[in-house]
Amino acid sequence: MFLNDSDLQTIWLTIRLASIVTIILLIVGTPIAWWLARTGSRLKWPISAVVALPLVLPPSVLGFYLLLAMGPYGPVGHLTRVLGIGALPFTFWGLVLASVFYSLPFMVQTLQNAFEAIGDRPLEVAATLRASPLDTFFTVVLPMAMHGYLTASILTFAHTVGEFGVVLMIGGNIPGATRVASVQIYDYVEAMEYAHAHRMSAVMLIFSFLVLLALYIWRPNARNVIRGE
Amino acid sequence: MNLSLAVRKNYGHFTLAADINVTGDRVGIFGASGSGKSTLVGILAGLMKPDSGEIVLDGDCLFNSAKKINVPPQLRRISIVFQQHSLFPHMNVRQNLLYGFKRTPHEYRKICFDELVTVLELEKLLESGVNILSGGEKQRVTLGRGILANPRLLLMDEPLSALDDSLRFQIIPYLKSVSERFGIPYLFISHSLVEMRLMTDSAIVIENGLVSKQTQSDQLARIYMGESCAGYINLLELHSMKERNGLCAYSWEGGELLLSHGNRDAESGLFELSSKDIILFKQHPEAISARNLLECTVISVFESNSKTGVELAAGSGRLVAEVVKDAANELDIMPGARLFAAVKASAFRRLSKKDKIPAKD
Numbered sequence: 001m002f003l004n005d006s007d008l009q010t011i012w013l014t015i016r017l018a019s020i021v022t023i024i025l026l027i028v029g030t031p032i033a034w035w036l037a038r039t040g041s042r043l044k045w046p047i048s049a050v051v052a053l054p055l056v057l058p059p060s061v062l063g064f065y066l067l068l069a070m071g072p073y074g075p076v077g078h079l080t081r082v083l084g085i086g087a088l089p090f091t092f093w094g095l096v097l098a099s100v101f102y103s104l105p106f107m108v109q110t111l112q113n114a115f116e117a118i119g120d121r122p123l124e125v126a127a128t129l130r131a132s133p134l135d136t137f138f139t140v141v142l143p144m145a146m147h148g149y150l151t152a153s154i155l156t157f158a159h160t161v162g163e164f165g166v167v168l169m170i171g172g173n174i175p176g177a178t179r180v181a182s183v184q185i186y187d188y189v190e191a192m193e194y195a196h197a198h199r200m201s202a203v204m205l206i207f208s209f210l211v212l213l214a215l216y217i218w219r220p221n222a223r224n225v226i227r228g229e
Numbered sequence: 230m231n232l233s234l235a236v237r238k239n240y241g242h243f244t245l246a247a248d249i250n251v252t253g254d255r256v257g258i259f260g261a262s263g264s265g266k267s268t269l270v271g272i273l274a275g276l277m278k279p280d281s282g283e284i285v286l287d288g289d290c291l292f293n294s295a296k297k298i299n300v301p302p303q304l305r306r307i308s309i310v311f312q313q314h315s316l317f318p319h320m321n322v323r324q325n326l327l328y329g330f331k332r333t334p335h336e337y338r339k340i341c342f343d344e345l346v347t348v349l350e351l352e353k354l355l356e357s358g359v360n361i362l363s364g365g366e367k368q369r370v371t372l373g374r375g376i377l378a379n380p381r382l383l384l385m386d387e388p389l390s391a392l393d394d395s396l397r398f399q400i401i402p403y404l405k406s407v408s409e410r411f412g413i414p415y416l417f418i419s420h421s422l423v424e425m426r427l428m429t430d431s432a433i434v435i436e437n438g439l440v441s442k443q444t445q446s447d448q449l450a451r452i453y454m455g456e457s458c459a460g461y462i463n464l465l466e467l468h469s470m471k472e473r474n475g476l477c478a479y480s481w482e483g484g485e486l487l488l489s490h491g492n493r494d495a496e497s498g499l500f501e502l503s504s505k506d507i508i509l510f511k512q513h514p515e516a517i518s519a520r521n522l523l524e525c526t527v528i529s530v531f532e533s534n535s536k537t538g539v540e541l542a543a544g545s546g547r548l549v550a551e552v553v554k555d556a557a558n559e560l561d562i563m564p565g566a567r568l569f570a571a572v573k574a575s576a577f578r579r580l581s582k583k584d585k586i587p588a589k590d
Contacts, residue, residue, distance in 0.1 A: 121311065121315055122315070122317060124271075124274075124276045124302075124309070125309065125311065125315045125317075126317075126328070127274075127275070127276065127301070127302035127303050128274050128275075128276070128302050128303075128305075128307060128308050128309045128329075128375075128378070128380075129303075129308065129328050129329030129332060129374065129375075129378045130303045130304075130306075130329055130332035130333060130378060131303055131328070131332055132303055135332070139328075140317060143317075143319040144317075144318065144319055146319075
């Protein structure tokens with residue numbers, strides 16, 4: 001077979017991780033992006049910088065601080081212990097939490113751009129047509145930002161799939177629990193099992209290509225180009 | 230509509246300090262770009278919050294800074310027709326039209342969807358996407374959507390500015406007939422004196438954020454005649470066109486008028502004639518090149534800037550001509566005086582391309 005059971009288990013874990021992170025970030029990222037797109041507050045710039053930090057920080061730095069925060073003496077670790085959840089480092093859910101932070105800018109910045117592109121006018125029109133702010137969000141903003149949501153989801157999912165440094169720092173390399181595709185490839189290379197490494201890498205390569213292809217094809221302008229409009 | 234508004238809004242370099250008391254169903258707000266018209270619209274609709282003041286519409290307080298009252302826009306029952314780009318692109322025409330209607334409580338739903346669609350001639354477009362509509366069609370849909378929300382006041386914020394002249398005068402009859410037919414008062418915001426006269430009875434003038442004048446719309450055109458490059462624009466309804474010696478002979482309430490160009494496809498229409506294009510004679514000229522010579526009586530004389538405006542009666546038609554003060558003295562112009570008005574056949578410009586003339590007041 002092209003991939004062995006361990007590979008399939010790793011791929012399934014990676015897909016599960018990326019899906020959960022994307023769903024969490026859709027829920028968490030929407031209000032943050034909306035606030036950043038609409039606010040005139042001076043806090044906008046420091047918060048924008050915090051959101052963008054994972055883009056420039058070495059993953060090991062982010063992973064290190066997250067490890068400290070989730071550890072037994074960190075605030076998150078303290079909270080999870082009080083809640084009876086136990087320690088998060090080197091667990092699947094610890095990996096989820098770390099990935100949420102790591103992929104946050106991909107979701108928030110993309111949604112923020114989509115919201116900003118809508119402008120004030122549709123919101124003002126909806127308000128004068130008796131729509132409440134929540135009603136306006138679901139009937140005007142969400143449909144108009146749908147492409148932004150699609151792009152943000154694809155980018156977040158793909159970025160989570162490609163994580164390595166943060167995963168290694170927070171999740172380690174526990175088969176079936178925290179070993180994701182990128183770590184599996186690293187293991188194969190370390191063990192000089194290049195054939196296995198090739199197969200997994202090919203899967204990742206094709207996946208990444210298809211994701212980007214989908215992204216470009218689903219852009220509204222791209223559809224017009226294909227139709228020759 | 231009974232509107233009382235006294236608000237102040239500061240933007241750093243610009244302050245709007247408007248104090249308006251107005252009664253009427255067809256009111257205009259006139260002012261140049263940047264004078265504060267759109268800010269006033271936003272404040273009235275609840276889209277902007279004034280720094281201080283009070284807004285009372287038909288006895289209901291919409292804003293009062295002292296009492297900390299600020300009714301949100303969705304509860305004010307004020308619809309806006311914006312200049313452009315205001316249709317929801319993810320909805321078709323029907324969905325756009327029904328957006329406000331569906332959110333209107335049943336007790337306020339007085340306008341029939343089908344009737345409105347017929348008046349606006351949108352029947353064939355209902356299932357179309359809004360991106361394929363022409364500029365004029367988009368504005369008709371925007372207007373219909375605003376009306377279907379059953380507002381107590383319709384704000385039209387330069388609804389014609391983004392349209393070219395031919396479309397603009399196609400839309401005006403719709404704007405007028407819809408609000409009149411469904412009994413919705415409106416505030417019409419524009420920087421065009423012609424639009425003001427066609428759409429409104431009275432007008433409020435805003436200059437640099439302050440209300441400088443409140444007057445009848447026709448009076449407004451006279452006040453600005455001397456400052457305007459176009460002068461006073463006479464609006465003439467002409468009909469029963471016949472060809473004569475290569476010219477178009479139209480019937481007008483003041484007599485027959487000969488027009489020279491581009492009007493052969495229109496049996497009737499609305500035409501403009503600038504006060505600058507009318508030459509006055511004290512006596513009948515022996516021979517002139519102008520093809521229209523009307524015997525007139527001076528009804529009134531008014532001053533505007535350095536110019537003298539002369540209101541003339543020709544038959545049952547009315548015209549306003551302008552002359553410099555020296556000429557007025559030389560011609561001895563005063564009410565009751567008889568004069569001859571000469572107008573070139575090429576001086577007229579057709580406004581409405583269709584044979585649809587905005588309804589008379």
